Amino acid sequence: MEKFGKRFQGKVVIVTASTQGIGFSIAERLGFEGASVVISSRKQKNVDEAVKKLSNEGIEVLGLVCHVSNAQERKNLIQKTIQKYGKLDVIVSNAAVSPSPDAILETKESVLDKLWNINVKASILLLQDAAPYLKKGSSVVLISSIAGFSPPALMGMYGVTKTALFGLTKALASEMSPHTRVNCVAPGFVPTHFTDFITKNEHLRRGIESETLLNRLGTTQDMAGAVAYLASDDAAYVTGETLVVAGGMHSRL
Template sequence: MDKKLGKRFEGKVAIITASTQGIGFSIAERLGLEGAFVVISSRKQKNVDEAVQKLRDRGIEVFGVVCHVSNAQQRKNLIDKTIQKYGKLDVIVSNAAVNPTVATILETKEQTLDKLWDINVKAAILLLQDAAPYLQKGSSVVIISSIVAYRPPASMGMYGITKTALLGLTKALAAEMAPNTRVNCVAPGFVPTHFAKFITGDANLRRELEAKTLLSRLGTTQDMAAATAYLASDDAAYVTGETLVVAGGMQSRL
Protein backbone atom coordinates (compact mmCIF):
# COMPACT_ATOMS: atom_id res chain seq x y z
CA MET A 1 0.00 0.00 0.00
CA ASP A 2 2.65 2.54 1.04
CA LYS A 3 4.46 2.44 -2.34
CA LYS A 4 1.41 4.05 -3.98
CA LEU A 5 0.88 6.72 -1.36
CA GLY A 6 1.92 10.34 -1.53
CA LYS A 7 3.21 12.41 1.35
CA ARG A 8 0.26 14.68 2.04
CA PHE A 9 1.11 14.90 5.75
CA GLU A 10 4.85 15.50 5.54
CA GLY A 11 5.90 17.47 8.62
CA LYS A 12 2.41 17.46 10.13
CA VAL A 13 1.52 16.27 13.63
CA ALA A 14 -1.60 14.13 14.06
CA ILE A 15 -3.32 12.85 17.20
CA ILE A 16 -5.63 9.87 16.79
CA THR A 17 -7.60 8.72 19.83
CA ALA A 18 -8.39 5.05 20.47
CA SER A 19 -5.77 4.11 17.91
CA THR A 20 -4.05 0.91 19.02
CA GLN A 21 -6.35 -1.39 17.03
CA GLY A 22 -9.18 -1.41 14.51
CA ILE A 23 -10.14 1.71 12.58
CA GLY A 24 -8.08 4.02 14.77
CA PHE A 25 -4.89 2.03 14.21
CA SER A 26 -5.41 1.97 10.44
CA ILE A 27 -5.95 5.73 10.43
CA ALA A 28 -2.70 6.24 12.36
CA GLU A 29 -0.92 3.90 9.96
CA ARG A 30 -2.26 5.68 6.89
CA LEU A 31 -1.38 9.17 8.11
CA GLY A 32 2.04 7.95 9.21
CA LEU A 33 2.78 6.31 5.85
CA GLU A 34 1.91 9.63 4.25
CA GLY A 35 4.52 11.39 6.34
CA ALA A 36 2.75 12.49 9.53
CA PHE A 37 4.23 12.36 13.00
CA VAL A 38 1.45 10.33 14.59
CA VAL A 39 0.48 10.34 18.26
CA ILE A 40 -1.54 7.27 19.21
CA SER A 41 -3.40 6.54 22.41
CA SER A 42 -5.62 4.10 24.24
CA ARG A 43 -6.42 3.11 27.81
CA LYS A 44 -3.72 0.47 28.39
CA GLN A 45 0.05 0.93 28.28
CA LYS A 46 0.57 -2.57 26.88
CA ASN A 47 -1.69 -1.86 23.91
CA VAL A 48 0.02 1.47 23.29
CA ASP A 49 3.49 -0.11 23.37
CA GLU A 50 2.52 -2.91 20.99
CA ALA A 51 0.90 -0.53 18.51
CA VAL A 52 3.87 1.85 18.62
CA GLN A 53 6.20 -1.01 17.73
CA LYS A 54 4.02 -2.15 14.82
CA LEU A 55 4.00 1.36 13.38
CA ARG A 56 7.73 1.84 13.89
CA ASP A 57 8.32 -1.42 12.07
CA ARG A 58 6.67 0.26 9.07
CA GLY A 59 9.02 3.21 9.28
CA ILE A 60 6.49 5.56 10.85
CA GLU A 61 7.45 8.31 13.29
CA VAL A 62 5.11 7.56 16.20
CA PHE A 63 4.63 8.59 19.81
CA GLY A 64 2.32 6.71 22.18
CA VAL A 65 0.46 8.07 25.19
CA VAL A 66 -1.97 6.32 27.53
CA CYS A 67 -5.26 8.20 27.43
CA HIS A 68 -8.73 7.27 28.57
CA VAL A 69 -10.67 10.04 26.87
CA SER A 70 -13.16 10.38 29.73
CA ASN A 71 -10.29 11.24 32.12
CA ALA A 72 -9.62 14.99 32.15
CA GLN A 73 -6.02 14.70 33.33
CA GLN A 74 -5.19 12.05 30.73
CA ARG A 75 -6.72 14.15 27.95
CA LYS A 76 -4.65 17.14 29.02
CA ASN A 77 -1.58 14.93 29.27
CA LEU A 78 -2.12 13.69 25.71
CA ILE A 79 -2.10 17.25 24.38
CA ASP A 80 0.71 18.47 26.64
CA LYS A 81 3.06 15.60 25.76
CA THR A 82 2.36 16.05 22.06
CA ILE A 83 3.21 19.74 22.23
CA GLN A 84 6.31 19.09 24.32
CA LYS A 85 7.56 16.63 21.71
CA TYR A 86 6.48 18.24 18.45
CA GLY A 87 5.58 21.83 19.30
CA LYS A 88 2.34 22.00 17.32
CA LEU A 89 -0.83 20.21 16.19
CA ASP A 90 -2.14 19.88 12.64
CA VAL A 91 -4.64 17.02 12.68
CA ILE A 92 -6.91 15.54 15.33
CA VAL A 93 -8.95 12.41 14.68
CA SER A 94 -11.56 11.79 17.37
CA ASN A 95 -12.20 8.07 17.19
CA ALA A 96 -12.85 6.87 20.75
CA ALA A 97 -16.26 5.31 21.41
CA VAL A 98 -18.03 2.69 23.51
CA ASN A 99 -21.14 0.62 23.05
CA PRO A 100 -21.69 -1.13 26.41
CA THR A 101 -25.30 -2.26 25.94
CA VAL A 102 -27.74 -3.92 23.56
CA ALA A 103 -30.70 -2.77 25.67
CA THR A 104 -33.49 -0.76 24.13
CA ILE A 105 -33.41 2.97 24.81
CA LEU A 106 -36.17 2.84 27.42
CA GLU A 107 -34.39 -0.01 29.23
CA THR A 108 -30.93 1.61 29.26
CA LYS A 109 -29.72 2.42 32.78
CA GLU A 110 -28.79 5.98 33.66
CA GLN A 111 -25.22 4.94 34.40
CA THR A 112 -24.92 3.51 30.89
CA LEU A 113 -26.48 6.61 29.34
CA ASP A 114 -23.87 8.71 31.12
CA LYS A 115 -21.03 6.50 29.88
CA LEU A 116 -22.23 6.63 26.29
CA TRP A 117 -22.59 10.40 26.36
CA ASP A 118 -19.33 11.01 28.23
CA ILE A 119 -17.10 8.97 25.92
CA ASN A 120 -18.84 9.18 22.56
CA VAL A 121 -19.70 12.89 22.58
CA LYS A 122 -18.56 14.91 25.59
CA ALA A 123 -14.95 13.67 25.53
CA ALA A 124 -14.58 14.71 21.89
CA ILE A 125 -15.60 18.25 22.81
CA LEU A 126 -13.37 18.44 25.86
CA LEU A 127 -10.36 17.09 23.96
CA LEU A 128 -10.79 19.80 21.34
CA GLN A 129 -11.08 22.44 24.05
CA ASP A 130 -7.64 21.37 25.27
CA ALA A 131 -6.19 21.11 21.77
CA ALA A 132 -7.63 24.21 20.11
CA PRO A 133 -4.93 26.68 21.26
CA TYR A 134 -2.27 24.58 19.50
CA LEU A 135 -3.99 23.89 16.19
CA GLN A 136 -2.16 25.48 13.27
CA LYS A 137 -3.70 27.58 10.53
CA GLY A 138 -4.90 25.09 7.92
CA SER A 139 -5.41 22.35 10.50
CA SER A 140 -8.06 19.68 10.33
CA VAL A 141 -10.33 17.80 12.73
CA VAL A 142 -12.00 14.54 11.70
CA ILE A 143 -14.70 13.06 13.93
CA ILE A 144 -15.57 9.38 13.52
CA SER A 145 -19.32 8.76 13.63
CA SER A 146 -21.16 5.73 12.17
CA ILE A 147 -23.71 4.66 9.58
CA VAL A 148 -26.06 3.97 12.50
CA ALA A 149 -26.16 7.72 13.13
CA TYR A 150 -28.78 7.85 10.36
CA ARG A 151 -30.89 4.87 11.34
CA PRO A 152 -30.05 3.44 14.78
CA PRO A 153 -31.00 -0.26 15.02
CA ALA A 154 -32.84 -1.38 18.14
CA SER A 155 -29.81 -3.17 19.56
CA MET A 156 -27.66 -0.04 19.13
CA GLY A 157 -30.23 2.64 19.88
CA MET A 158 -28.42 4.93 22.30
CA TYR A 159 -25.06 4.31 20.64
CA GLY A 160 -26.60 5.40 17.35
CA ILE A 161 -28.03 8.52 18.95
CA THR A 162 -24.63 9.56 20.29
CA LYS A 163 -23.27 9.10 16.77
CA THR A 164 -26.12 11.25 15.42
CA ALA A 165 -25.04 13.95 17.86
CA LEU A 166 -21.59 13.91 16.26
CA LEU A 167 -23.11 14.93 12.92
CA GLY A 168 -24.46 18.07 14.54
CA LEU A 169 -21.24 18.62 16.45
CA THR A 170 -19.34 18.54 13.17
CA LYS A 171 -21.54 21.25 11.68
CA ALA A 172 -21.34 23.45 14.78
CA LEU A 173 -17.58 23.12 15.22
CA ALA A 174 -16.93 23.75 11.53
CA ALA A 175 -18.61 27.13 11.90
CA GLU A 176 -16.91 27.88 15.21
CA MET A 177 -13.38 26.90 14.16
CA ALA A 178 -13.43 28.42 10.66
CA PRO A 179 -11.51 29.67 8.81
CA ASN A 180 -8.29 28.33 10.34
CA THR A 181 -9.45 24.78 11.11
CA ARG A 182 -11.67 22.53 9.04
CA VAL A 183 -13.96 20.05 10.82
CA ASN A 184 -15.40 17.04 9.03
CA CYS A 185 -16.81 13.63 9.89
CA VAL A 186 -16.54 10.06 8.62
CA ALA A 187 -19.50 7.73 9.12
CA PRO A 188 -18.18 4.18 8.67
CA GLY A 189 -20.39 1.33 7.64
CA PHE A 190 -20.03 -2.05 9.30
CA VAL A 191 -16.39 -3.12 9.60
CA PRO A 192 -15.21 -6.44 11.05
CA THR A 193 -13.21 -5.25 14.07
CA HIS A 194 -13.00 -6.33 17.70
CA PHE A 195 -15.37 -3.45 18.53
CA ALA A 196 -18.02 -4.72 16.08
CA LYS A 197 -17.55 -8.46 16.49
CA PHE A 198 -20.91 -8.94 18.23
CA ILE A 199 -22.47 -7.96 14.88
CA THR A 200 -19.98 -8.90 12.17
CA GLY A 201 -18.96 -12.13 13.94
CA ASP A 202 -22.41 -13.63 13.35
CA ALA A 203 -22.31 -15.28 9.90
CA ASN A 204 -26.02 -14.86 9.21
CA LEU A 205 -26.09 -11.24 10.33
CA ARG A 206 -22.97 -10.52 8.33
CA ARG A 207 -24.58 -11.86 5.17
CA GLU A 208 -27.64 -9.68 5.84
CA LEU A 209 -25.44 -6.61 6.21
CA GLU A 210 -23.46 -7.40 3.07
CA ALA A 211 -26.73 -7.73 1.14
CA LYS A 212 -27.70 -4.20 2.21
CA THR A 213 -24.61 -2.72 0.56
CA LEU A 214 -24.30 -2.03 -3.15
CA LEU A 215 -20.79 -3.46 -3.19
CA SER A 216 -21.77 -6.78 -1.53
CA ARG A 217 -19.12 -6.59 1.16
CA LEU A 218 -18.41 -5.09 4.55
CA GLY A 219 -15.92 -2.28 4.90
CA THR A 220 -12.28 -2.57 5.92
CA THR A 221 -10.34 -0.48 8.38
CA GLN A 222 -8.23 0.66 5.41
CA ASP A 223 -11.37 1.97 3.67
CA MET A 224 -12.07 4.15 6.69
CA ALA A 225 -8.45 5.27 6.94
CA ALA A 226 -8.41 6.36 3.30
CA ALA A 227 -11.55 8.48 3.75
CA THR A 228 -10.19 10.04 6.93
CA ALA A 229 -6.87 10.82 5.28
CA TYR A 230 -8.67 12.59 2.44
CA LEU A 231 -10.69 14.81 4.77
CA ALA A 232 -7.65 15.56 6.93
CA SER A 233 -5.47 16.45 3.95
CA ASP A 234 -5.19 19.55 1.80
CA ASP A 235 -6.99 17.62 -0.95
CA ALA A 236 -10.10 18.53 1.05
CA ALA A 237 -9.04 22.14 1.59
CA TYR A 238 -12.48 23.43 0.54
CA VAL A 239 -14.47 20.86 2.51
CA THR A 240 -15.70 21.58 6.03
CA GLY A 241 -18.77 20.74 8.08
CA GLU A 242 -19.42 17.62 6.00
CA THR A 243 -19.98 13.95 6.81
CA LEU A 244 -18.61 11.36 4.41
CA VAL A 245 -20.51 8.08 4.64
CA VAL A 246 -18.19 5.17 3.86
CA ALA A 247 -20.56 2.22 3.81
CA GLY A 248 -20.46 0.58 0.40
CA GLY A 249 -23.70 2.24 -0.69
CA MET A 250 -25.70 1.13 2.34
CA GLN A 251 -28.69 3.43 2.67
CA SER A 252 -28.02 6.37 4.93
CA ARG A 253 -29.85 9.46 3.68
CA LEU A 254 -31.57 10.96 0.67
Protein backbone atom coordinates in the same frame (compact mmCIF):
# COMPACT_ATOMS: atom_id res chain seq x y z
CA MET B 1 4.54 2.28 1.85
CA GLU B 2 5.45 3.73 -1.55
CA LYS B 3 1.93 3.50 -2.97
CA PHE B 4 0.76 6.46 -0.89
CA GLY B 5 1.54 10.13 -1.46
CA LYS B 6 3.09 12.30 1.23
CA ARG B 7 0.22 14.66 1.99
CA PHE B 8 1.10 14.76 5.70
CA GLN B 9 4.86 15.35 5.47
CA GLY B 10 5.83 17.59 8.40
CA LYS B 11 2.37 17.31 9.99
CA VAL B 12 1.61 16.17 13.53
CA VAL B 13 -1.52 14.09 14.05
CA ILE B 14 -3.33 12.81 17.15
CA VAL B 15 -5.66 9.82 16.73
CA THR B 16 -7.60 8.68 19.80
CA ALA B 17 -8.42 5.01 20.45
CA SER B 18 -5.79 4.08 17.90
CA THR B 19 -4.03 0.89 19.00
CA GLN B 20 -6.32 -1.42 17.02
CA GLY B 21 -9.17 -1.46 14.52
CA ILE B 22 -10.16 1.65 12.59
CA GLY B 23 -8.10 3.99 14.79
CA PHE B 24 -4.91 2.02 14.22
CA SER B 25 -5.44 1.94 10.44
CA ILE B 26 -6.01 5.72 10.41
CA ALA B 27 -2.78 6.33 12.33
CA GLU B 28 -0.93 3.91 10.05
CA ARG B 29 -2.23 5.54 6.84
CA LEU B 30 -1.42 9.09 7.97
CA GLY B 31 2.00 7.84 9.08
CA PHE B 32 2.63 6.22 5.69
CA GLU B 33 1.80 9.62 4.19
CA GLY B 34 4.51 11.29 6.27
CA ALA B 35 2.80 12.36 9.49
CA SER B 36 4.25 12.11 12.96
CA VAL B 37 1.42 10.25 14.68
CA VAL B 38 0.42 10.30 18.33
CA ILE B 39 -1.58 7.21 19.21
CA SER B 40 -3.41 6.39 22.41
CA SER B 41 -5.70 3.95 24.18
CA ARG B 42 -6.59 2.99 27.71
CA LYS B 43 -4.01 0.22 28.22
CA GLN B 44 -0.23 0.65 28.24
CA LYS B 45 0.27 -2.86 26.80
CA ASN B 46 -1.88 -2.03 23.75
CA VAL B 47 -0.07 1.28 23.29
CA ASP B 48 3.35 -0.42 23.43
CA GLU B 49 2.35 -3.10 20.90
CA ALA B 50 0.91 -0.56 18.45
CA VAL B 51 3.94 1.74 18.76
CA LYS B 52 6.21 -1.20 17.95
CA LYS B 53 4.18 -2.12 14.85
CA LEU B 54 4.13 1.42 13.51
CA SER B 55 7.81 2.02 14.27
CA ASN B 56 8.69 -1.17 12.41
CA GLU B 57 6.87 0.27 9.39
CA GLY B 58 9.12 3.33 9.50
CA ILE B 59 6.49 5.63 11.01
CA GLU B 60 7.43 8.36 13.50
CA VAL B 61 5.14 7.63 16.45
CA LEU B 62 4.51 8.65 20.05
CA GLY B 63 2.25 6.39 22.14
CA LEU B 64 0.41 7.57 25.24
CA VAL B 65 -2.17 6.08 27.58
CA CYS B 66 -5.35 8.13 27.36
CA HIS B 67 -8.79 7.21 28.58
CA VAL B 68 -10.72 9.97 26.81
CA SER B 69 -13.11 10.46 29.73
CA ASN B 70 -10.17 11.26 32.04
CA ALA B 71 -9.48 15.01 32.07
CA GLN B 72 -5.86 14.70 33.18
CA GLU B 73 -5.04 12.07 30.56
CA ARG B 74 -6.64 14.21 27.81
CA LYS B 75 -4.56 17.22 28.86
CA ASN B 76 -1.46 15.02 29.01
CA LEU B 77 -2.13 13.79 25.45
CA ILE B 78 -2.08 17.34 24.12
CA GLN B 79 0.80 18.58 26.27
CA LYS B 80 3.13 15.64 25.53
CA THR B 81 2.40 16.05 21.80
CA ILE B 82 3.34 19.73 21.94
CA GLN B 83 6.41 19.01 24.10
CA LYS B 84 7.74 16.45 21.62
CA TYR B 85 6.72 17.93 18.26
CA GLY B 86 6.08 21.61 19.00
CA LYS B 87 2.81 21.74 17.10
CA LEU B 88 -0.45 19.99 16.23
CA ASP B 89 -2.07 19.88 12.79
CA VAL B 90 -4.76 17.19 12.82
CA ILE B 91 -6.97 15.55 15.45
CA VAL B 92 -8.97 12.42 14.65
CA SER B 93 -11.48 11.70 17.41
CA ASN B 94 -12.22 8.00 17.16
CA ALA B 95 -12.92 6.77 20.71
CA ALA B 96 -16.36 5.24 21.28
CA VAL B 97 -18.16 2.68 23.39
CA SER B 98 -21.26 0.59 22.79
CA PRO B 99 -21.70 -1.06 26.18
CA SER B 100 -25.27 -2.30 25.96
CA PRO B 101 -27.70 -3.88 23.48
CA ASP B 102 -30.61 -2.75 25.69
CA ALA B 103 -33.55 -0.74 24.40
CA ILE B 104 -33.12 2.98 25.09
CA LEU B 105 -35.99 3.02 27.61
CA GLU B 106 -34.37 0.13 29.48
CA THR B 107 -30.85 1.52 29.54
CA LYS B 108 -29.47 2.35 32.99
CA GLU B 109 -28.56 5.96 33.69
CA SER B 110 -24.93 5.01 34.34
CA VAL B 111 -24.76 3.45 30.86
CA LEU B 112 -26.42 6.50 29.27
CA ASP B 113 -23.79 8.65 30.98
CA LYS B 114 -20.94 6.46 29.75
CA LEU B 115 -22.22 6.55 26.15
CA TRP B 116 -22.68 10.31 26.21
CA ASN B 117 -19.40 11.03 28.00
CA ILE B 118 -17.16 8.96 25.72
CA ASN B 119 -18.95 9.16 22.37
CA VAL B 120 -19.77 12.88 22.42
CA LYS B 121 -18.52 14.91 25.38
CA ALA B 122 -14.93 13.63 25.30
CA SER B 123 -14.48 14.92 21.74
CA ILE B 124 -15.59 18.38 22.83
CA LEU B 125 -13.35 18.43 25.91
CA LEU B 126 -10.34 17.16 23.94
CA LEU B 127 -10.82 19.93 21.38
CA GLN B 128 -11.13 22.51 24.17
CA ASP B 129 -7.63 21.45 25.31
CA ALA B 130 -6.28 21.32 21.76
CA ALA B 131 -7.83 24.50 20.35
CA PRO B 132 -5.01 26.89 21.38
CA TYR B 133 -2.56 24.84 19.29
CA LEU B 134 -4.70 24.38 16.16
CA LYS B 135 -3.42 26.99 13.74
CA LYS B 136 -4.38 28.02 10.20
CA GLY B 137 -4.74 24.99 7.94
CA SER B 138 -5.45 22.54 10.76
CA SER B 139 -8.12 19.87 10.57
CA VAL B 140 -10.40 17.83 12.81
CA VAL B 141 -12.13 14.59 11.82
CA LEU B 142 -14.81 13.06 14.03
CA ILE B 143 -15.62 9.37 13.57
CA SER B 144 -19.37 8.77 13.68
CA SER B 145 -21.27 5.79 12.23
CA ILE B 146 -23.92 4.95 9.68
CA ALA B 147 -25.92 3.99 12.79
CA GLY B 148 -26.30 7.72 13.40
CA PHE B 149 -28.70 8.10 10.47
CA SER B 150 -31.16 5.45 11.65
CA PRO B 151 -30.18 3.98 15.02
CA PRO B 152 -30.66 0.19 14.90
CA ALA B 153 -32.52 -1.70 17.63
CA LEU B 154 -29.46 -3.43 19.10
CA MET B 155 -27.45 -0.18 19.21
CA GLY B 156 -30.15 2.41 19.78
CA MET B 157 -28.48 4.79 22.21
CA TYR B 158 -25.08 4.28 20.59
CA GLY B 159 -26.70 5.36 17.30
CA VAL B 160 -28.17 8.46 18.94
CA THR B 161 -24.74 9.54 20.24
CA LYS B 162 -23.43 9.13 16.68
CA THR B 163 -26.31 11.29 15.39
CA ALA B 164 -25.12 13.97 17.81
CA LEU B 165 -21.71 13.95 16.12
CA PHE B 166 -23.30 15.03 12.82
CA GLY B 167 -24.63 18.14 14.56
CA LEU B 168 -21.38 18.66 16.46
CA THR B 169 -19.47 18.58 13.15
CA LYS B 170 -21.64 21.37 11.75
CA ALA B 171 -21.45 23.47 14.92
CA LEU B 172 -17.68 23.10 15.34
CA ALA B 173 -17.02 23.75 11.65
CA SER B 174 -18.72 27.10 12.10
CA GLU B 175 -17.06 27.88 15.43
CA MET B 176 -13.53 26.87 14.38
CA SER B 177 -13.61 28.50 10.94
CA PRO B 178 -11.77 29.78 9.03
CA HIS B 179 -8.51 28.36 10.43
CA THR B 180 -9.61 24.81 11.30
CA ARG B 181 -11.76 22.54 9.13
CA VAL B 182 -14.03 20.07 10.91
CA ASN B 183 -15.46 17.05 9.11
CA CYS B 184 -16.91 13.67 9.97
CA VAL B 185 -16.66 10.10 8.64
CA ALA B 186 -19.63 7.76 9.09
CA PRO B 187 -18.33 4.20 8.62
CA GLY B 188 -20.60 1.36 7.68
CA PHE B 189 -20.01 -2.08 9.19
CA VAL B 190 -16.33 -2.97 9.51
CA PRO B 191 -15.15 -6.25 11.08
CA THR B 192 -13.15 -5.19 14.15
CA HIS B 193 -13.04 -6.25 17.79
CA PHE B 194 -15.65 -3.52 18.39
CA THR B 195 -18.21 -5.13 16.04
CA ASP B 196 -17.41 -8.79 16.77
CA PHE B 197 -20.89 -9.50 18.08
CA ILE B 198 -22.35 -8.59 14.68
CA THR B 199 -19.73 -9.55 12.12
CA LYS B 200 -18.90 -12.95 13.62
CA ASN B 201 -22.53 -14.03 13.32
CA GLU B 202 -22.75 -15.49 9.80
CA HIS B 203 -26.47 -14.77 9.44
CA LEU B 204 -26.16 -11.14 10.60
CA ARG B 205 -23.03 -10.63 8.51
CA ARG B 206 -24.67 -11.85 5.31
CA GLY B 207 -27.69 -9.66 6.02
CA ILE B 208 -25.49 -6.58 6.35
CA GLU B 209 -23.50 -7.43 3.21
CA SER B 210 -26.75 -7.71 1.24
CA GLU B 211 -27.70 -4.17 2.35
CA THR B 212 -24.59 -2.74 0.68
CA LEU B 213 -24.32 -2.11 -3.04
CA LEU B 214 -20.75 -3.48 -3.11
CA ASN B 215 -21.81 -6.71 -1.41
CA ARG B 216 -19.10 -6.64 1.25
CA LEU B 217 -18.32 -5.24 4.66
CA GLY B 218 -15.91 -2.34 4.90
CA THR B 219 -12.25 -2.60 5.89
CA THR B 220 -10.35 -0.47 8.35
CA GLN B 221 -8.24 0.71 5.39
CA ASP B 222 -11.40 1.94 3.62
CA MET B 223 -12.08 4.19 6.60
CA ALA B 224 -8.45 5.33 6.84
CA GLY B 225 -8.48 6.42 3.20
CA ALA B 226 -11.57 8.58 3.78
CA VAL B 227 -10.06 10.19 6.88
CA ALA B 228 -6.78 10.82 5.05
CA TYR B 229 -8.69 12.71 2.33
CA LEU B 230 -10.70 14.87 4.74
CA ALA B 231 -7.70 15.64 6.94
CA SER B 232 -5.46 16.53 3.98
CA ASP B 233 -5.19 19.66 1.86
CA ASP B 234 -7.00 17.77 -0.91
CA ALA B 235 -10.11 18.65 1.11
CA ALA B 236 -9.02 22.26 1.70
CA TYR B 237 -12.47 23.54 0.65
CA VAL B 238 -14.47 20.93 2.59
CA THR B 239 -15.74 21.63 6.10
CA GLY B 240 -18.83 20.78 8.13
CA GLU B 241 -19.43 17.66 6.04
CA THR B 242 -20.10 14.01 6.85
CA LEU B 243 -18.67 11.44 4.44
CA VAL B 244 -20.50 8.12 4.55
CA VAL B 245 -18.17 5.20 3.85
CA ALA B 246 -20.54 2.26 3.82
CA GLY B 247 -20.44 0.55 0.44
CA GLY B 248 -23.65 2.22 -0.69
CA MET B 249 -25.67 1.07 2.33
CA HIS B 250 -28.72 3.32 2.69
CA SER B 251 -28.02 6.36 4.84
CA ARG B 252 -29.69 9.48 3.49
CA LEU B 253 -30.90 10.93 0.22
